[in-house]
Amino acid sequence: MNAWKVYELGDYREVLKWEECDQPKPEGSEALIKVKAIGLNFPDILGIAGKHQSKTELPYIPGQEGAGEVIEVGPDCEYKVGDRLMTMGKGAFAEYWVAKKETTFKVPDGMTDVDAAAFQMIYQTSYFGLRIRADLQPGEVLLVHAGAGGVGTAAIQLGKIMGATVIATAGSDVKLDICRQCGADHVINYEKDDIVQSVKDLTDGKGADVIYDPVGGDVFDKSSKCINWNGRIVIVGFTSGRIAEIKTNRILLKNMSVTGLFWGAYRIHQPHLIREAQEVLYDYYAAGDLKPVIYNNYPLKELPDALDAISTRASYGKVVLTP
Numbered sequence: 001m002n003a004w005k006v007y008e009l010g011d012y013r014e015v016l017k018w019e020e021c022d023q024p025k026p027e028g029s030e031a032l033i034k035v036k037a038i039g040l041n042f043p044d045i046l047g048i049a050g051k052h053q054s055k056t057e058l059p060y061i062p063g064q065e066g067a068g069e070v071i072e073v074g075p076d077c078e079y080k081v082g083d084r085l086m087t088m089g090k091g092a093f094a095e096y097w098v099a100k101k102e103t104t105f106k107v108p109d110g111m112t113d114v115d116a117a118a119f120q121m122i123y124q125t126s127y128f129g130l131r132i133r134a135d136l137q138p139g140e141v142l143l144v145h146a147g148a149g150g151v152g153t154a155a156i157q158l159g160k161i162m163g164a165t166v167i168a169t170a171g172s173d174v175k176l177d178i179c180r181q182c183g184a185d186h187v188i189n190y191e192k193d194d195i196v197q198s199v200k201d202l203t204d205g206k207g208a209d210v211i212y213d214p215v216g217g218d219v220f221d222k223s224s225k226c227i228n229w230n231g232r233i234v235i236v237g238f239t240s241g242r243i244a245e246i247k248t249n250r251i252l253l254k255n256m257s258v259t260g261l262f263w264g265a266y267r268i269h270q271p272h273l274i275r276e277a278q279e280v281l282y283d284y285y286a287a288g289d290l291k292p293v294i295y296n297n298y299p300l301k302e303l304p305d306a307l308d309a310i311s312t313r314a315s316y317g318k319v320v321l322t323p
Protein backbone atom coordinates (compact mmCIF):
# COMPACT_ATOMS: atom_id res chain seq x y z
CA MET A 1 0.00 0.00 0.00
CA ASN A 2 1.02 3.67 -0.26
CA ALA A 3 1.18 5.97 2.75
CA TRP A 4 2.69 9.22 4.00
CA LYS A 5 5.60 8.52 6.36
CA VAL A 6 7.61 10.76 8.70
CA TYR A 7 11.21 9.82 9.60
CA GLU A 8 12.16 13.09 11.31
CA LEU A 9 10.04 15.83 12.85
CA GLY A 10 9.80 19.21 11.14
CA ASP A 11 7.92 21.25 8.56
CA TYR A 12 5.40 18.92 6.89
CA ARG A 13 6.48 20.12 3.41
CA GLU A 14 9.98 18.80 4.12
CA VAL A 15 9.48 15.69 6.23
CA LEU A 16 6.40 13.98 4.74
CA LYS A 17 7.41 11.15 2.36
CA TRP A 18 4.93 9.35 0.05
CA GLU A 19 6.09 5.72 0.08
CA GLU A 20 5.16 2.14 -0.57
CA CYS A 21 4.80 0.35 2.79
CA ASP A 22 3.70 -3.07 4.04
CA GLN A 23 -0.04 -3.38 4.53
CA PRO A 24 -0.73 -3.75 8.28
CA LYS A 25 -2.17 -7.00 9.67
CA PRO A 26 -5.05 -6.91 12.20
CA GLU A 27 -4.45 -8.69 15.52
CA GLY A 28 -6.73 -9.51 18.47
CA SER A 29 -9.76 -7.23 18.39
CA GLU A 30 -8.46 -5.08 15.50
CA ALA A 31 -10.01 -4.66 12.05
CA LEU A 32 -8.13 -3.80 8.85
CA ILE A 33 -9.99 -1.16 6.84
CA LYS A 34 -9.63 0.01 3.28
CA VAL A 35 -9.60 3.74 3.93
CA LYS A 36 -12.38 5.65 2.15
CA ALA A 37 -11.92 9.12 3.66
CA ILE A 38 -9.55 10.83 6.12
CA GLY A 39 -10.23 13.86 8.32
CA LEU A 40 -7.41 16.40 8.81
CA ASN A 41 -6.89 18.23 12.08
CA PHE A 42 -4.76 21.17 13.17
CA PRO A 43 -2.86 18.86 15.60
CA ASP A 44 -1.62 16.84 12.56
CA ILE A 45 0.64 19.80 11.75
CA LEU A 46 1.73 20.16 15.39
CA GLY A 47 2.47 16.41 15.65
CA ILE A 48 4.59 16.29 12.46
CA ALA A 49 6.51 19.35 13.69
CA GLY A 50 7.09 17.75 17.11
CA LYS A 51 5.07 20.52 18.80
CA HIS A 52 2.12 18.50 20.11
CA GLN A 53 1.82 17.46 23.76
CA SER A 54 1.52 13.78 22.68
CA LYS A 55 4.81 12.46 21.31
CA THR A 56 5.17 9.62 18.78
CA GLU A 57 8.03 7.24 18.10
CA LEU A 58 9.69 7.66 14.70
CA PRO A 59 9.22 6.67 11.96
CA TYR A 60 5.43 6.83 11.83
CA ILE A 61 2.48 7.34 9.54
CA PRO A 62 0.63 10.46 10.74
CA GLY A 63 -3.10 11.17 10.49
CA GLN A 64 -5.57 10.68 13.29
CA GLU A 65 -9.02 9.96 11.97
CA GLY A 66 -10.74 8.30 9.10
CA ALA A 67 -13.44 6.00 7.84
CA GLY A 68 -13.38 2.86 5.73
CA GLU A 69 -14.65 -0.63 5.02
CA VAL A 70 -13.45 -3.71 6.89
CA ILE A 71 -11.50 -6.12 4.65
CA GLU A 72 -9.91 -8.39 7.30
CA VAL A 73 -10.40 -8.95 11.06
CA GLY A 74 -8.33 -10.16 14.02
CA PRO A 75 -9.49 -13.36 15.83
CA ASP A 76 -11.34 -11.43 18.60
CA CYS A 77 -12.75 -8.64 16.47
CA GLU A 78 -16.40 -7.67 17.01
CA TYR A 79 -16.75 -6.38 13.43
CA LYS A 80 -17.08 -8.34 10.20
CA VAL A 81 -15.76 -7.93 6.68
CA GLY A 82 -17.84 -5.30 4.87
CA ASP A 83 -18.70 -3.26 7.99
CA ARG A 84 -18.24 0.51 7.67
CA LEU A 85 -16.20 1.98 10.54
CA MET A 86 -14.94 5.37 11.70
CA THR A 87 -11.79 5.23 13.77
CA MET A 88 -9.10 7.31 15.43
CA GLY A 89 -5.46 6.73 16.34
CA LYS A 90 -2.25 7.11 14.39
CA GLY A 91 -1.66 6.07 10.79
CA ALA A 92 -4.64 7.51 8.91
CA PHE A 93 -2.68 8.98 5.99
CA ALA A 94 -2.58 5.61 4.23
CA GLU A 95 -4.61 3.44 1.88
CA TYR A 96 -5.17 0.76 4.55
CA TRP A 97 -5.34 1.23 8.33
CA VAL A 98 -5.81 -0.95 11.40
CA ALA A 99 -8.79 0.17 13.52
CA LYS A 100 -8.33 -0.35 17.28
CA LYS A 101 -11.37 -1.39 19.30
CA GLU A 102 -11.30 1.49 21.84
CA THR A 103 -11.60 4.30 19.30
CA THR A 104 -13.72 2.65 16.63
CA PHE A 105 -17.43 3.00 15.94
CA LYS A 106 -19.72 1.59 13.28
CA VAL A 107 -20.78 4.27 10.82
CA PRO A 108 -24.55 4.68 10.98
CA ASP A 109 -26.69 4.08 7.88
CA GLY A 110 -27.13 7.30 5.96
CA MET A 111 -23.78 8.82 6.98
CA THR A 112 -21.35 9.33 4.07
CA ASP A 113 -17.69 8.25 4.29
CA VAL A 114 -16.62 11.91 4.20
CA ASP A 115 -18.95 12.88 7.08
CA ALA A 116 -17.76 9.82 9.03
CA ALA A 117 -14.10 10.79 8.57
CA ALA A 118 -14.86 14.35 9.68
CA PHE A 119 -17.07 13.45 12.65
CA GLN A 120 -15.32 12.06 15.68
CA MET A 121 -12.62 14.58 16.62
CA ILE A 122 -14.61 17.79 16.27
CA TYR A 123 -17.94 16.67 17.69
CA GLN A 124 -16.47 14.63 20.54
CA THR A 125 -14.12 17.48 21.50
CA SER A 126 -16.80 20.16 21.41
CA TYR A 127 -19.38 17.96 23.17
CA PHE A 128 -16.94 17.27 26.02
CA GLY A 129 -15.98 20.95 26.18
CA LEU A 130 -19.53 22.25 26.35
CA ARG A 131 -21.40 19.47 28.14
CA ILE A 132 -18.83 17.96 30.50
CA ARG A 133 -16.30 20.76 31.17
CA ALA A 134 -18.54 23.87 30.94
CA ASP A 135 -21.95 22.34 31.74
CA LEU A 136 -23.58 24.74 29.26
CA GLN A 137 -27.21 25.43 30.17
CA PRO A 138 -30.19 26.40 27.98
CA GLY A 139 -30.56 30.17 27.81
CA GLU A 140 -26.87 30.85 28.48
CA VAL A 141 -24.68 32.86 26.13
CA LEU A 142 -21.91 30.83 24.47
CA LEU A 143 -18.99 32.61 22.80
CA VAL A 144 -17.14 30.36 20.31
CA HIS A 145 -13.77 31.64 19.13
CA ALA A 146 -12.53 30.63 15.66
CA GLY A 147 -16.12 29.59 15.03
CA ALA A 148 -15.44 28.60 11.41
CA GLY A 149 -12.66 26.15 12.31
CA GLY A 150 -13.16 22.41 12.77
CA VAL A 151 -13.93 22.33 16.49
CA GLY A 152 -15.48 25.82 16.22
CA THR A 153 -18.17 24.78 13.70
CA ALA A 154 -18.94 21.77 15.91
CA ALA A 155 -19.20 23.97 19.02
CA ILE A 156 -21.65 26.36 17.32
CA GLN A 157 -23.88 23.50 16.16
CA LEU A 158 -23.79 21.82 19.57
CA GLY A 159 -24.30 25.11 21.41
CA LYS A 160 -27.53 25.66 19.50
CA ILE A 161 -28.68 22.09 20.22
CA MET A 162 -28.00 22.73 23.93
CA GLY A 163 -30.22 25.83 23.85
CA ALA A 164 -27.59 28.56 24.09
CA THR A 165 -27.48 31.92 22.35
CA VAL A 166 -24.29 31.60 20.30
CA ILE A 167 -21.86 34.41 19.47
CA ALA A 168 -19.04 33.33 17.13
CA THR A 169 -15.79 35.04 16.23
CA ALA A 170 -13.79 34.52 13.03
CA GLY A 171 -11.16 36.29 10.96
CA SER A 172 -12.89 36.92 7.61
CA ASP A 173 -16.31 37.62 6.11
CA VAL A 174 -16.36 34.20 4.41
CA LYS A 175 -15.75 32.56 7.78
CA LEU A 176 -18.43 34.69 9.46
CA ASP A 177 -20.90 33.34 6.88
CA ILE A 178 -19.85 29.79 7.79
CA CYS A 179 -20.52 30.58 11.46
CA ARG A 180 -23.99 31.88 10.58
CA GLN A 181 -24.70 28.77 8.49
CA CYS A 182 -23.78 26.65 11.53
CA GLY A 183 -26.40 28.52 13.55
CA ALA A 184 -24.54 31.38 15.24
CA ASP A 185 -26.96 34.09 16.40
CA HIS A 186 -24.30 36.83 16.29
CA VAL A 187 -20.87 37.03 14.66
CA ILE A 188 -17.81 39.18 15.32
CA ASN A 189 -14.86 39.65 12.96
CA TYR A 190 -12.09 39.64 15.56
CA GLU A 191 -9.58 40.92 13.02
CA LYS A 192 -11.60 44.15 12.70
CA ASP A 193 -13.83 44.58 15.73
CA ASP A 194 -13.04 44.61 19.42
CA ILE A 195 -14.16 41.31 20.98
CA VAL A 196 -14.70 42.77 24.46
CA GLN A 197 -16.91 45.70 23.41
CA SER A 198 -18.83 43.64 20.85
CA VAL A 199 -19.65 40.87 23.37
CA LYS A 200 -20.67 43.42 25.99
CA ASP A 201 -22.91 45.21 23.47
CA LEU A 202 -24.60 41.91 22.61
CA THR A 203 -25.13 40.86 26.25
CA ASP A 204 -26.35 44.08 27.94
CA GLY A 205 -22.89 44.54 29.40
CA LYS A 206 -22.86 41.16 31.19
CA GLY A 207 -20.52 39.11 29.01
CA ALA A 208 -20.69 35.49 27.86
CA ASP A 209 -21.48 32.63 30.26
CA VAL A 210 -19.30 30.08 28.48
CA ILE A 211 -16.33 30.85 26.23
CA TYR A 212 -14.95 28.07 24.01
CA ASP A 213 -11.35 28.96 23.13
CA PRO A 214 -9.26 27.02 20.57
CA VAL A 215 -7.11 30.11 19.85
CA GLY A 216 -5.47 31.31 23.09
CA GLY A 217 -3.06 34.26 23.13
CA ASP A 218 -4.69 37.70 22.78
CA VAL A 219 -8.08 36.08 22.25
CA PHE A 220 -7.88 34.45 25.68
CA ASP A 221 -6.76 37.73 27.27
CA LYS A 222 -9.84 39.43 25.83
CA SER A 223 -12.14 36.59 26.87
CA SER A 224 -11.29 37.18 30.51
CA LYS A 225 -12.61 40.74 30.05
CA CYS A 226 -16.01 39.80 28.59
CA ILE A 227 -17.01 36.87 30.79
CA ASN A 228 -20.20 36.96 32.87
CA TRP A 229 -20.46 36.33 36.63
CA ASN A 230 -20.15 32.53 37.15
CA GLY A 231 -18.68 32.25 33.63
CA ARG A 232 -16.53 29.37 32.37
CA ILE A 233 -13.70 29.62 29.84
CA VAL A 234 -12.85 26.28 28.22
CA ILE A 235 -9.23 26.05 27.06
CA VAL A 236 -9.28 23.95 23.88
CA GLY A 237 -6.15 24.91 21.95
CA PHE A 238 -3.56 27.49 21.00
CA THR A 239 -3.82 28.12 17.25
CA SER A 240 -2.59 31.69 17.81
CA GLY A 241 0.76 30.18 18.84
CA ARG A 242 0.83 31.89 22.25
CA ILE A 243 -0.15 30.20 25.49
CA ALA A 244 -1.80 32.94 27.54
CA GLU A 245 -1.42 33.50 31.28
CA ILE A 246 -3.96 34.84 33.75
CA LYS A 247 -3.57 36.29 37.23
CA THR A 248 -5.55 34.33 39.80
CA ASN A 249 -7.01 37.53 41.32
CA ARG A 250 -8.88 38.09 38.02
CA ILE A 251 -10.37 34.59 38.31
CA LEU A 252 -11.50 35.43 41.87
CA LEU A 253 -12.87 38.91 41.10
CA LYS A 254 -14.86 37.68 38.09
CA ASN A 255 -16.08 34.62 40.05
CA MET A 256 -15.20 32.60 36.97
CA SER A 257 -13.71 29.21 36.12
CA VAL A 258 -10.95 28.50 33.63
CA THR A 259 -11.23 24.84 32.70
CA GLY A 260 -8.96 22.71 30.53
CA LEU A 261 -10.02 20.11 27.99
CA PHE A 262 -7.82 17.25 26.76
CA TRP A 263 -10.34 15.12 24.93
CA GLY A 264 -7.84 12.48 23.76
CA ALA A 265 -6.94 11.65 27.37
CA TYR A 266 -10.56 10.60 28.11
CA ARG A 267 -9.66 7.49 26.08
CA ILE A 268 -7.30 6.56 28.93
CA HIS A 269 -9.14 7.90 31.98
CA GLN A 270 -12.89 7.64 31.21
CA PRO A 271 -13.39 5.83 27.88
CA HIS A 272 -17.02 4.98 28.68
CA LEU A 273 -17.84 8.70 28.41
CA ILE A 274 -16.64 8.68 24.79
CA ARG A 275 -18.94 5.76 23.92
CA GLU A 276 -21.89 7.48 25.65
CA ALA A 277 -21.18 10.76 23.84
CA GLN A 278 -20.99 8.98 20.47
CA GLU A 279 -24.54 7.64 20.92
CA VAL A 280 -25.83 11.13 21.71
CA LEU A 281 -23.94 12.64 18.75
CA TYR A 282 -25.30 9.99 16.37
CA ASP A 283 -28.84 10.88 17.48
CA TYR A 284 -28.16 14.58 16.79
CA TYR A 285 -26.77 13.67 13.35
CA ALA A 286 -29.76 11.45 12.53
CA ALA A 287 -32.07 14.32 13.49
CA GLY A 288 -30.22 16.58 11.04
CA ASP A 289 -28.93 18.91 13.78
CA LEU A 290 -25.24 18.12 13.21
CA LYS A 291 -23.60 18.30 9.80
CA PRO A 292 -19.83 18.53 9.27
CA VAL A 293 -18.86 21.54 7.15
CA ILE A 294 -16.41 20.33 4.46
CA TYR A 295 -14.01 22.95 3.07
CA ASN A 296 -12.46 20.66 0.46
CA ASN A 297 -11.82 17.02 -0.34
CA TYR A 298 -8.28 16.41 -1.66
CA PRO A 299 -6.74 13.21 -3.08
CA LEU A 300 -4.57 11.49 -0.44
CA LYS A 301 -1.46 12.19 -2.54
CA GLU A 302 -2.09 15.93 -2.16
CA LEU A 303 -1.77 15.89 1.65
CA PRO A 304 0.79 18.77 1.81
CA ASP A 305 -1.57 21.05 -0.16
CA ALA A 306 -4.42 20.07 2.15
CA LEU A 307 -2.28 20.89 5.20
CA ASP A 308 -1.41 24.25 3.58
CA ALA A 309 -5.12 25.10 3.57
CA ILE A 310 -5.16 24.65 7.36
CA SER A 311 -1.83 26.27 8.21
CA THR A 312 -2.51 29.38 6.10
CA ARG A 313 -5.92 29.83 7.75
CA ALA A 314 -7.62 29.53 4.35
CA SER A 315 -9.76 26.55 5.30
CA TYR A 316 -12.96 26.44 7.27
CA GLY A 317 -14.79 23.46 8.78
CA LYS A 318 -13.03 20.20 7.94
CA VAL A 319 -10.45 19.41 5.30
CA VAL A 320 -10.79 15.83 4.04
CA LEU A 321 -8.66 13.44 1.93
CA THR A 322 -9.74 10.46 -0.13
CA PRO A 323 -7.34 7.74 -1.31
Ligand SMILES: NC(=O)c1ccc[n+]([C@@H]2O[C@H](COP(=O)([O-])OP(=O)(O)OC[C@H]3O[C@@H](n4cnc5c(N)ncnc54)[C@H](OP(=O)(O)O)[C@@H]3O)[C@@H](O)[C@H]2O)c1
Binds near residue numbers: 040041147171237312
Ligand atom coordinates in the same frame (compact mmCIF):
# COMPACT_ATOMS: atom_id res chain seq x y z
N1 LIG B 1 -8.27 20.10 23.64
C1 LIG B 1 -8.54 19.11 22.82
O1 LIG B 1 -8.82 17.99 23.26
C2 LIG B 1 -8.50 19.38 21.35
C3 LIG B 1 -9.07 18.49 20.42
C4 LIG B 1 -9.06 18.85 19.06
C5 LIG B 1 -8.44 20.04 18.65
N2 LIG B 1 -7.84 20.83 19.60
C6 LIG B 1 -7.17 22.08 19.26
O2 LIG B 1 -8.14 23.00 18.81
C7 LIG B 1 -7.52 23.92 17.93
C8 LIG B 1 -8.35 24.02 16.67
O3 LIG B 1 -8.30 22.79 15.97
P1 LIG B 1 -9.10 22.63 14.60
O4 LIG B 1 -8.80 21.27 14.08
O5 LIG B 1 -10.50 23.07 14.77
O6 LIG B 1 -8.32 23.71 13.71
P2 LIG B 1 -8.77 24.51 12.41
O7 LIG B 1 -9.92 23.85 11.75
O8 LIG B 1 -7.54 24.75 11.63
O9 LIG B 1 -9.30 25.89 12.99
C9 LIG B 1 -8.47 26.71 13.73
C10 LIG B 1 -8.87 28.16 13.56
O10 LIG B 1 -8.03 28.94 14.40
C11 LIG B 1 -8.00 30.25 13.90
N3 LIG B 1 -6.67 30.82 14.05
C12 LIG B 1 -6.40 31.91 14.79
N4 LIG B 1 -5.10 32.20 14.73
C13 LIG B 1 -4.53 31.27 13.92
C14 LIG B 1 -3.21 31.06 13.46
N5 LIG B 1 -2.20 31.87 13.84
N6 LIG B 1 -2.98 30.01 12.64
C15 LIG B 1 -3.98 29.19 12.29
N7 LIG B 1 -5.26 29.35 12.70
C16 LIG B 1 -5.54 30.39 13.50
C17 LIG B 1 -8.45 30.18 12.44
O11 LIG B 1 -9.68 30.87 12.34
P3 LIG B 1 -9.73 32.42 11.95
O12 LIG B 1 -8.98 32.58 10.67
O13 LIG B 1 -11.17 32.68 11.84
O14 LIG B 1 -9.07 33.14 13.10
C18 LIG B 1 -8.67 28.70 12.17
O15 LIG B 1 -9.82 28.51 11.36
C19 LIG B 1 -6.10 23.41 17.71
O16 LIG B 1 -5.22 24.12 18.57
C20 LIG B 1 -6.17 21.98 18.14
O17 LIG B 1 -4.92 21.51 18.58
C21 LIG B 1 -7.86 20.51 20.93
